[in-house]
Structure formats: structure tokens, C-alpha cells
Amino acid sequence: MNEFKVGLLAIASLVSIAYMSLKVTSNQSGFGDYTKYRTIIKDATGIFPKTPIRVAGINAGRISDIELAGNSALIKFEIRTKVKIPSDSFLRIKSVGFLGDKYIDIALGKSNERLKEGSLIISKESASIERIVEEGTELISEMKNIVSSVRNSLSNDKGESSIKDIVGDVKEILGNTKEVTSALKNSVALNEERINSIILSIEKMSKGLEQELDSTSDESARTKIKNILSNTEELSDNLLQISRNIRQGRGTLGKFIAEDKIADEVSQTLSGVNRIVNRLDLIRTEVSVFSGVNSEEGGDSRIRLRIYPSPERFYLFGASNSEFGPITEKVTSTTTGGNTVETTESLREKNSFRFDAQFGRRVQDWTIRGGVIESSGGFGVDYHPSWSDSMFSIEGYDYRDSLGFNFRFSASTQVWNIVHARVMGEDLLNDNRSYSFLVGLRFNDEDLRGLFSLIL
Amino acid sequence: MKEFAVEIDNLVKEYSGVEVLKNISMKIPKGKITTILGFSGAGKSTLLKHILGISKPSEGLIKVMGTDLGSLHSKELRDFRRNFGMVFQYAALFDSLSTFENVAFPLREFLSLGNNELHDRVENLLTAVGLEQDSFNLYPHELSGGMRKRVGLARALALRPKIMLYDEPTTGLDPITTKTVNDLIFDTANDQSEHELTSIIISHDVKASLAISDYIAFLESGEVIEYLPVEEFKSSNNSMIKKFIELS
Amino acid sequence: MRVPVSILGSQTIKTFSSIGRMSIFIWKFFYWIAKPPFRLKLVMEQLYFIGNKSVFIILLSGGFTGMVLAYQTYFGFKLINIDSLVGPVVALSMARELAPVLAGLIVSGRAGGAMAAQIGTMKVTEQIDALEVMGINSFQYLAVPRIIAGTIALPLLSILFLLIGNIGGWIVGTKALLIDESLFFAKLSDFMFMADIYQGLIKATFFGFFISLIGTYFGFNVSKGAEGVGRGTNLAVVWGMIVVLISDYILTSILVKIL
Numbered sequence: 001m002n003e004f005k006v007g008l009l010a011i012a013s014l015v016s017i018a019y020m021s022l023k024v025t026s027n028q029s030g031f032g033d034y035t036k037y038r039t040i041i042k043d044a045t046g047i048f049p050k051t052p053i054r055v056a057g058i059n060a061g062r063i064s065d066i067e068l069a070g071n072s073a074l075i076k077f078e079i080r081t082k083v084k085i086p087s088d089s090f091l092r093i094k095s096v097g098f099l100g101d102k103y104i105d106i107a108l109g110k111s112n113e114r115l116k117e118g119s120l121i122i123s124k125e126s127a128s129i130e131r132i133v134e135e136g137t138e139l140i141s142e143m144k145n146i147v148s149s150v151r152n153s154l155s156n157d158k159g160e161s162s163i164k165d166i167v168g169d170v171k172e173i174l175g176n177t178k179e180v181t182s183a184l185k186n187s188v189a190l191n192e193e194r195i196n197s198i199i200l201s202i203e204k205m206s207k208g209l210e211q212e213l214d215s216t217s218d219e220s221a222r223t224k225i226k227n228i229l230s231n232t233e234e235l236s237d238n239l240l241q242i243s244r245n246i247r248q249g250r251g252t253l254g255k256f257i258a259e260d261k262i263a264d265e266v267s268q269t270l271s272g273v274n275r276i277v278n279r280l281d282l283i284r285t286e287v288s289v290f291s292g293v294n295s296e297e298g299g300d301s302r303i304r305l306r307i308y309p310s311p312e313r314f315y316l317f318g319a320s321n322s323e324f325g326p327i328t329e330k331v332t333s334t335t336t337g338g339n340t341v342e343t344t345e346s347l348r349e350k351n352s353f354r355f356d357a358q359f360g361r362r363v364q365d366w367t368i369r370g371g372v373i374e375s376s377g378g379f380g381v382d383y384h385p386s387w388s389d390s391m392f393s394i395e396g397y398d399y400r401d402s403l404g405f406n407f408r409f410s411a412s413t414q415v416w417n418i419v420h421a422r423v424m425g426e427d428l429l430n431d432n433r434s435y436s437f438l439v440g441l442r443f444n445d446e447d448l449r450g451l452f453s454l455i456l
Numbered sequence: 457m458k459e460f461a462v463e464i465d466n467l468v469k470e471y472s473g474v475e476v477l478k479n480i481s482m483k484i485p486k487g488k489i490t491t492i493l494g495f496s497g498a499g500k501s502t503l504l505k506h507i508l509g510i511s512k513p514s515e516g517l518i519k520v521m522g523t524d525l526g527s528l529h530s531k532e533l534r535d536f537r538r539n540f541g542m543v544f545q546y547a548a549l550f551d552s553l554s555t556f557e558n559v560a561f562p563l564r565e566f567l568s569l570g571n572n573e574l575h576d577r578v579e580n581l582l583t584a585v586g587l588e589q590d591s592f593n594l595y596p597h598e599l600s601g602g603m604r605k606r607v608g609l610a611r612a613l614a615l616r617p618k619i620m621l622y623d624e625p626t627t628g629l630d631p632i633t634t635k636t637v638n639d640l641i642f643d644t645a646n647d648q649s650e651h652e653l654t655s656i657i658i659s660h661d662v663k664a665s666l667a668i669s670d671y672i673a674f675l676e677s678g679e680v681i682e683y684l685p686v687e688e689f690k691s692s693n694n695s696m697i698k699k700f701i702e703l704s
Numbered sequence: 705m706r707v708p709v710s711i712l713g714s715q716t717i718k719t720f721s722s723i724g725r726m727s728i729f730i731w732k733f734f735y736w737i738a739k740p741p742f743r744l745k746l747v748m749e750q751l752y753f754i755g756n757k758s759v760f761i762i763l764l765s766g767g768f769t770g771m772v773l774a775y776q777t778y779f780g781f782k783l784i785n786i787d788s789l790v791g792p793v794v795a796l797s798m799a800r801e802l803a804p805v806l807a808g809l810i811v812s813g814r815a816g817g818a819m820a821a822q823i824g825t826m827k828v829t830e831q832i833d834a835l836e837v838m839g840i841n842s843f844q845y846l847a848v849p850r851i852i853a854g855t856i857a858l859p860l861l862s863i864l865f866l867l868i869g870n871i872g873g874w875i876v877g878t879k880a881l882l883i884d885e886s887l888f889f890a891k892l893s894d895f896m897f898m899a900d901i902y903q904g905l906i907k908a909t910f911f912g913f914f915i916s917l918i919g920t921y922f923g924f925n926v927s928k929g930a931e932g933v934g935r936g937t938n939l940a941v942v943w944g945m946i947v948v949l950i951s952d953y954i955l956t957s958i959l960v961k962i963l
Contacts, residue, residue, distance in 0.1 A: 002752040009755050013860035016867040017901065020799075023889060024896045052894070101894075508837055537839040548830040562838050 034061065034078035037115065039091050039104075041123045044073035046102035047093070053104045055083050060106070077104070086111040091123040284308040285445055290412075290422055292438025300436050304356065311362065316369060318356035373397035378405075389414035389442075404429065418443040460519075461486045461619055461654035462507055467516035469502060469678075476502050478678040480516075484671070487652035489645050491665040493700070494675035500658040503675065504623060507656070508540060509533050521618065538566065541612030545624040547604040549596040555582070555607050556592040562614045581610040585640060602633040609640060620644065622657040626664045634664055642668045662700055666690060674700075729921050733851055736844040743849050750853030754815040754916070755860060761810055762861045763868050769802055770794055770869030774876040778883070790881075791888040792895040794873035799896065799904045803866040804858075805952050808911035811858055812944030816919035819850050820940030823923025824933040832924075847920040854916025855909055862908035866901075899963040907955050914951060915944040 041047075044066055053061040061079035068074070079085060088109030095102050106121065115121065285308070291301040302320035309315075358380070360369025365386055370379035378397020384390070390413040396405040407429050412422035424436040462484040469477040477499050484490045494500050505511040506518055509525045518525045521539065528536055549558050559578045563569060569577070582592065585606040596604055605625065612620060625641060626634040645655045645668075659665050665672060666686060673683040674697055682692055690701065773794045781787045823846055826832050835842045877883045919940045926936035 002756075003748045005756045006748055006751045009751075009759065009857075009860055013863040016863050017905075020863075020867065020870070020901060021898055023892055024795075024898060024901065025893060050897070510833070510836060534836075534839045534841060537837055540837060542834070542837045544830045544834060546829065548834040550831055550834075551825075551829070565838070565840060 033081040035081045035085075035117050036064070036076065036078045037085065037117070037119060037121050038074060038076050039121045039123050040069060040072045040074050041091075041093060042072055042125075044075065046095075047073070047075065047104070051101075051103055053077055053079065053106065055079070055085075055106045055108060057105075063104075075104070079106070084108075085115040085121070087113045087115045087119075089115065089121060091121045092125075093123070284311075286442070287444070288420070288440060288442040290420075290438040290440030292422070292436055292440075295435040300438060302438075308362075314360055314362060314367070314369075316356060316358040316360060316371070319353065320356070320374065321353050389420075391442075412442065414442075415439075459486060460484060461521060462656070463517075463519040464503075464506075465517040465519075467503075467506060467513050467518060469499075469506065469511065470514040476678050477506070477513075480675075480678070480680050482673055482680055482683050484654065484656060486654050488670040489641070489655040489657065489668055490671040490673065491657040491659055491669040492673045492675055493659060493662065493665055495660060498675045499678040500660075500675055501623065504621060504656075504658050508537065508542070508621070538615055539618045540621060541615065541617035541619070542621040543605065543608045543612050543623065543625060545627060546601075547596070547608035549604055549607055549611070551596045554593050554595055555587070555599070558596070558607055559610045559614055562611065566615060577614070578610075581614055582607070584613075585610045586636070602629060602636065605629075605637055606640070609644070613644065616651070617653075618651070619654045619656065622655065622659075624659055624661075625657060626659065626661045634661070638664045638668055662703075666701075725925065726921060729847075729924075730917065732843055733848060733917065736841065736848050737852070739844070743845065746845070746849035747852050750850050751857055753818075754811065754850075754853050755857035758811055758814055758857075758861055759864065761814070762807060762865050765806060765810055766798075766803070766865035766868040767872040769806060769865075770798060770872030770874075771876040773797065773802070773869070774873035774881070778877070778881045787881075787883055788887050788891060789895075790877050790883060791873065791890075792892045794877075795870050795889070795892055796896050796900060798866050798869040798873075799900045801904070801952070801956075803862045803869065804904045804908040804911060805948060807858060807862045807865045807908060808915060808948040808952075809945050811854070811861065811912070812915045812919075812948060813941050815854065815857075816915045816944040817937045817941040819916060819919030820923040820926075821933060821937045823847075823920055824926035824936040827924065827926055828928060828930075828933060843924070847924065850920050851913065851916045854919075855913040858912030858915070859905045859908040862904060866904065903956075903959045903963055906959060907952060910951060910955060911948050914947045918944045918947060 047063070047066060049063050049066065051063055052059050053063065055061075060083045061077055063075060063077045065076040066073060067076070085106065086109040088111045090107055090109070092105050092107065093102055094105045286306040287304070289301075289303045291299070294300045300320070302318060304316060304318035307315045307317075354375040356371070356373055358369045358371030358373065360367050360371075360380075365384050367382045367384070368379070369382075371377075373380065373395055374397055376398040378395055380393055380395035380397075382391055382393040390411065392411045393409070395408045395410075397408075398406040406427050408424060408426045409428055410422055410424040412420050415421050418441050420440055420442045422438045422440065424438065426434050426436070460483045462482075464480055464482050464484075467477055467480040468475065480503065492500050492503060502511065506513055507520065509518075509520075509528070512526070520536070523536065525533065525536075549555075550561065553561065556578055559581050560574060563574055563577060579589075579592075587603065587606055587610070591599065591603065596607070599607065622641060626637050629637060641655060641657065645653055657665065657669065666689075669686050671683070671685055672689045674681045674689075674694075676696065682689060682694055682697060684692065689697070692698065774790055777793050778787060778790050781790055781793075823832075826846070832842045832846075835845060874888055877888050878885045922936040922940040922943070926932040
């Protein structure tokens, strides 16, 4: 009985979900036959595989593919076969509302002929928002141009004042005309005398003007103005001369200002210095100095300097001096009576001074390096965990025929501030192992700064 | 060593630093009723769990019918447990199942019986412990304590085990029911005597134990103080045991 | 100074032990689910218990949730004239979030708590010991069927929640708020995709698994006595809900990228 009810529950759920899926995919449902078509549009912005395709506003199909074809977008889609697309139909990208999502709208044509499967439906540009904005912008910029040219023409004094004058004159003329006509009206009965006296005063005025404009008379305004102008002219001439001199490099000031070469050099030097300073700033250094004892008896001291010209690359230089060095092989061949015998001796070098010169790369917490280790070829890998000031290294160097590589493992950890302790094991893969314990200092430029701040 | 149903050698069980069982060694014979007697907290239930293999010893060995329990891994151990039948102190019936279903449970689990055969067997088991038909369809919470114990017994016997275990069978029961249960245990042990049914009882009911047991082991603070046939036990000189018997 | 440190220490140990125990529990589930006997009958029983018996409350909650959601969104939408979107919004939010999560919370309370109580009581009354003594693996017998049933039941319930929620929303939308009937779900296919429904179902499946896992876990791990069972039940319900909500966030962020 219970199983039956459980079955009911399961069926009810499955039916519900089937029903809801139908509702959800109503415009994308696969039922029915579809006919394929294509179109090419310039801009497929806002067109997605789920963008609906509508005919007369009703969902009629779906997009199957959007591809790039040359510089345009090729859209392959399918329309329900029920919907007949005449051959003169065309296609537009429309949006739902002013700012809404895009959809593809097919405007049906009037032809009786049906468009064949696979053919291209032509797309027409429609007044999309982008277009309107684009044109609007063009319009606005044109208007701006007009406005600025009008302003320009108005802005030099001559233009402005001339307009002002014109306006003023027009005003005056209008006023005068008004007066004159009213005067005339009033003075229909004006006697001749009056008119004569008016004419006389006009005459006088014009005479006076004439006088003033007479350049030959000393008293005239015109001459006065001319004099002022000629003085100003002289002054400006002088200034001009001076500036010309400076520009041509005459006189010390001029030389300095005018000599392009000097200026160039100065700026170049400055920028060069800048570069060097910047570079120097970026170079990071790390120094480590360790001293200790070795299990095979003897002291061991080493110093290493790492220079990082860039965060990932570095050069390493070092020197070490130990009373008991690593084991090397010496091959001696002795010839006795025609037989050449090669004897291989394994020696431990005593009191040897050895050098390191390597270059390497840093990858996050790891560094890989290679070059000269302990005066012989080798490579090394270090691990600096970011959470502590410790370092673990494995190095392989000094390949000897019978013993193989000298594998050295070392681990150092911070004891206090820049004081570190380190353990090392050498020749770990052979029977000739030796171990060392050292104490020393490890610091980089930041540490130095920190140290100084402590002291100061 | 087939004479012994259970052999315990140097069993030590430590729990959170405390030694609950201290070096217990005993051999429980086949076909007899052995009672492990002791105060509360003496370690009886723990010992029982070890015999069943539910608990593992910290040290020592437990052999049931010759098989070292420690050598079995969990699946084998589970299968091995079908040799046991256990009656819990409060019967531990499955409260979602009726009386009938409770007893039928092990039969359905491990045997494929036809419906009729199943029905007959269950009926036999229930009537053997003295239950009537009208209680077959009742649920555990509808039964009295004594009835529940009987159902528990019937269920434990369903698969015809070789060893029956009883955890405090008569504790907390009135004198009449105590006798009934005791008799049941006794009759069960003897009915099945042809199959050599071993009965191991954990109890602190001295009187009932003395009445039906063949052997008694006295457990105190994790140690076996005495392990004797019942007659010798009754006349033990151990002061604790004497007091125990006196007070019963 | 010592006491807080030792408390911190013991708490840490306890937390790690709990995590360890739960991990072992989960491992046991995946181990035993593949081993016979396959107790189909028990799974069916549990499906009935978790599924069918929750139908009423699911329908009730779903219906009212849908109705309230339609109601609340309507007023805001009406202000900017998009009240035609009420239908799709109700459907979308129900499908992706509300149906799985609310159904999960309800089932956590009902079934998760009940599982813990059932199994917990069996533990304190030695019924689990009885099973073990009979040679039956109590974990496989009790926990596995419940967890399987929970994982199956919750998606089914979630679908029902979704359906009735949409119906409730439709009723309120068209009858009370007078949104045009034909318009209510017209935009649905524009906004909602099958992926949304699948998202909700996948979440519901995970929730069902977690809830029944937690319910059975706490049932097996009760401490002695009635108080222990009560605590275990409480923990099962609370943790079930917490895990549903947290995993909801995690699953959502994963699923939106995949689907």
C-alpha cells in the first residue's frame, strides 16, 4: 500500500515537471517542422542563441547558429514551416521597448512565392537606439561647430564691435527716422528759417569734423592720435627686437634659452639618472654568512650573495672555506711496462677555498639555480616557505666517476631576527656522508633597513 | 577444546585509563547454565559484550566454541553471532513491529521460509514462552514487562542458537514473574539439552541464580572472585559471597 | 592562562573528532550502499515517511509562499509598469531558490528530526544492540535506506512545492491583483530556462542527502537517556537547516557557472 502511494508521489512530481518544462520552453520547443534560413547583419550585439525570432510580433522560430562571416555576422535560424515566408520578406533587429532586449523581426512580403529553404533573408537597418544616438551625436557636433564658428566670428573685437555698431547705428537711424518723420510732421508749417538754421548747424558740424580729421593741422584729433600711435609703434618695435635677440640666442640668457642642444642634453641626463635610480631601487640583494662545524671534523664557513636584478632572476656569488671539504676523485694513470693502470682515489679536500657562481630563477617560493657550486658544476633547488624565514635546499654538484653526484641537503631556519641556524648533509647518496651544523646571519636589504632602525 | 562454550583468557579491558576488567580467565562449559553474579558496576555487562564480540579486549583472548573472536573481521563476526541468542534487560523489542513481527524478524532476515512455515514457527515460539494468540498483534508498548521479556525470549530462540545470553532476566520483576521467567530459562535450557544449549546469565539476583544455575562466577570490580559449581558456591567461605547470599 | 588554553585545546579536539566521526559516517554510507542485502522495502517505507507524509505541509507552504511572493513583487513592479513580470519572477525565484531551500528546511524539521529521534530512541533502548547481536548491520539497516530515501524524496517534494507555488502566485496575481490572465505566464519562456529548474532540482537532491545524513548521524550518536535523544533530535534539525542554507550558497555559485 505504501509503495503505491510512493509511486503516486513520484508520478505526480514527474508530471509536474514535464508540465512546467513545456511552459518554460514554449518558444523553444522542438515540436513541429522547421525551415532553415540565413541572414547577414552588420552588428550582432545583443543577439544570443536564445534571442527570439518573431513574425508579426509572434514567436515563430529560433536561432541555430551565429557565426562571423568576413566583417559581418551570419545568423542561421529556423522558422516553423507553418509560417510561410514570402520571397520579398526582409528582416530587422528590433528591440522590445525603448531599452529592451533585442529580437529578430521578420516582416513578411507580399509575394506569392515562398522563400526557398536555406536562402538568405535580407536585413534592413532599422532605427535602433544606437542609430538614433549616433545621428543625434552627429547633429549635436555639427550644431556645436556652427555655434563655435558664430562665436568665433563674434569674438574678435572687430567683429563684435562692428555688429554692436551696426546695431547701434540701426537703432539710431530708427530713432532719427522717427524724430525726423515726427519733426517733419510737426514742421509742415515750419518756416524756412528754421530749416536753414538746421542745415547751417549741420554744416558747421561737418566742418568741425573735417577739421578734426585733418591730418595736416597740429590741433586736430587725428594728428594727436597719429602721434600716440607712432610712439606706441616705436615701443613695440623695441620689444620685438629684444625678443628676437633672445630667440636667436644672442646674449647669455638668450643662449641658454635658445640653445636647443643644451636643453636636450640636460633633459636626457636627467632621465638617464632617473632610470638608473629606478633600476637600482629594484635590485634586491640577499647576503648570508654561516660558520660552523662538520661531522667529519673541521670547521666550515661560507658566504653567499644573491643579487636580484628582477624579481624572478638572480645571480649568486659565494665562497666557502672548510677544513674538511667534499670528496673528490683523483684519477692517476701510471704506466708500468706498457700497461696503463688508472687508479681512482677518493680524497677529502682539506682546507680548500671554493667558489660559487650561479644564476637562477625564482618561481614563487622555489628557486632553481645552476652554475658553479663549490668550484664544480652543479645545480640546486631551494624552497623558501612564505610563512617562515626558513630555507630548504638540495644541491647536486661535483660529479665523480665512481661516486656520482654529491648531493647536499641543507635546511636553515630563523633563530632571532637575522640570526639563522642551519644543518647540512653532504654526499647523502654515498657512504661518505658528512653532516654540518652552522650558525650565521642571513639578511636582505630590507633587513638591513630594519636593523638600522633598531640601532638608530 | 570442544567442551567449553566460551573460553576467556587473561581478558583485560581498559576504558579511558580505567581498568574495567582485570585479567579475567574462565571457561564456561557447554550445555550448562552459568550465571555471572555481581554488584552493579562490577563489569558484568562489559564482560557480556566481550563474549558477543561487540567490544574488543585491550588485552587477552576470547574463544567462543573454539573460535577466537579476535581473528574474525566484522562480516564474519556478524555471521558468527547467529550462534547467540540474547535476551536484553528490557527486552529491546522493535517498537515499530508487533509481537508476531518481532519474533518473525530474524526468521525473515536469515531464512527464506514460506509464509505458512514462518507463521507456524513463530506461533510455536510464542506459545512455548506462554503467550496467547490475542497478544500476537499487540505492539511492545501495549505489553507488560513480563510479556515483553517473553517475546524477547521467543525472538532470541528463533534461530535455534547454541548459546543463550540473558542480561539481568529477573531484575525488577515481581516475585511471581521472577519465578516464571526463571522457570522459562530453566525449561529452555533443558528442552534444548539435546542440542546442548549453553545458557549464560548475567544477574545480581542471587536467589534466582542459585535456584537454576549449574555454575556461578562471582565478579567484583572487574575481577573473578570465585567460579564454582553451584553447590560449592553456596558453601563458599568468601566473606563477600557469604554476605551476598545472606542478604538475598 | 591555563584554563582557557585547555578549553581551547579540548574544544579543538572535540571539533576535530566530530568532523572525523562525520567523515567516517559518510564513508560508511558509500561503502554499505553497494553491499547486499539491498533493502528496497525499507527504502520504500522511508520514502513514504519522508515523502508522502510531507506532501500536505509542502503543498501548504508552497502555495502560500507563491501567493505572498506574487503579492509582494506586484507592488514594486507596478510602480515602473512591469507588473507583467510578476509571473516569471515568481516562477524563477521559486524554481531556483525557494522551492529547494524551503522544502529542504521543512523536511529537515520533519524528517531529519524524526530520523534522529527514531534511531536515537532505538539506541537508548538497546534495540540497535539487539540488531547487532542478531548479526544485522545496524548502520546498513537503519541509516542507508533513510539516506537514500531522503535524497530521492526531496527533489520530488521540491517540484511539488514549485508547482503549487506557481499556482498560488497565479491565483493571487490574476484574481486578487487583476493582472491579465493571458499575460501572467506569457513572458515566462523569455526569462526562464530549463537550466533554472534543473538547478533547483540538483540543489534539492544535495539537500535531501545532507538532511538525512545529518538526521541519522545524530540518531546514532545520542548520549544516554531521554535527554540525549532530545538533544540529538534538536541538533539534527538545527544542523540540517544550517547545512541546507550554507550549501545553498555554495551550490548556487557553482551551478550558475556550469548551467
